[in-house]
Amino acid sequence: MKKRKLKQFFKENWGWFAFVIWLLLVSVTISTVMATISDTMDISIWINLSLVAICVLYTIAGFGLISKAADKDEKQRAEDKNKRLQELKAQDKYYIDLVDRHVKETLSKFRDTSLNVDIDKSLQYLISFSNKVNWICNARIIGKPDSFIIASCLMYSLISHPVIIVNKSDDSEYLQSIRFSINMDVAMSCVFEIISEPSTYFEDNGIWVEEKHPKVNISVPNGIIKNSELYQRILNSIYRDELSDNRTSIMQFSNLLHLIYLNCQ
Numbered sequence: 001m002k003k004r005k006l007k008q009f010f011k012e013n014w015g016w017f018a019f020v021i022w023l024l025l026v027s028v029t030i031s032t033v034m035a036t037i038s039d040t041m042d043i044s045i046w047i048n049l050s051l052v053a054i055c056v057l058y059t060i061a062g063f064g065l066i067s068k069a070a071d072k073d074e075k076q077r078a079e080d081k082n083k084r085l086q087e088l089k090a091q092d093k094y095y096i097d098l099v100d101r102h103v104k105e106t107l108s109k110f111r112d113t114s115l116n117v118d119i120d121k122s123l124q125y126l127i128s129f130s131n132k133v134n135w136i137c138n139a140r141i142i143g144k145p146d147s148f149i150i151a152s153c154l155m156y157s158l159i160s161h162p163v164i165i166v167n168k169s170d171d172s173e174y175l176q177s178i179r180f181s182i183n184m185d186v187a188m189s190c191v192f193e194i195i196s197e198p199s200t201y202f203e204d205n206g207i208w209v210e211e212k213h214p215k216v217n218i219s220v221p222n223g224i225i226k227n228s229e230l231y232q233r234i235l236n237s238i239y240r241d242e243l244s245d246n247r248t249s250i251m252q253f254s255n256l257l258h259l260i261y262l263n264c265q
Helices: 002-012 014-040 045-091 093-109 124-139 147-160 173-195 230-243 250-263
Strands: 117-119 164-166 199-204 207-212
Touching (some): 045 093, 045 124, 093 164, 093 173, 124 147, 147 173, 147 250, 164 173, 173 250
Antiparallel strands (some): 117 164, 199 207
């Protein structure tokens, strides 16, 4: 745990990392100089050892300062994260309730199986969801994100931070697919509910106006490929993308959701 904290700290604080390197260089330089002097001058070995000991203590003290700073930094980041999470709980209560409801529905489907599952109540997906929505608003669109974008952001957040945890040490591809399928069932159920009665936005004289659209029953058509339903192909594609760390973009998936909604009208 300590090693991981220091690694994270150095990753985010290159100035402190440079300070540690400087401490090491100073210690090595002084030790080298004292060794050279002791070879050419009549200096007591005790004085030489004392100076070396001072260098060592000086370096240890520097590492101690770094460790304390890392602890302080981690504590501050934890406090900031908790504060943000509390704000998101109030702001995104609709999505929390939506996810919780579909988690219960999904778990009921697996009630009679041998799987031992728990529910992650940390709500880490909320932070991921907020980050994705903010990034989309800043980098990909102008105006407010529509329901298709929101649904896409929520889906990928639930994939990255699954709510249903399967308690099993086996890490086979089969178990990975089971974990993914269970959490994907939650994610897609939330997605379909969000886009079943979508809101979009258009600009009118500099003002973004919300437009609500008719409620429909969302279903993905079977498609035209024999023995390969379109919905299952979508799920398989998302799963394979996750395994290869080659995720489809949020905007691309939101466009697919838009087409699914149009097909259901």
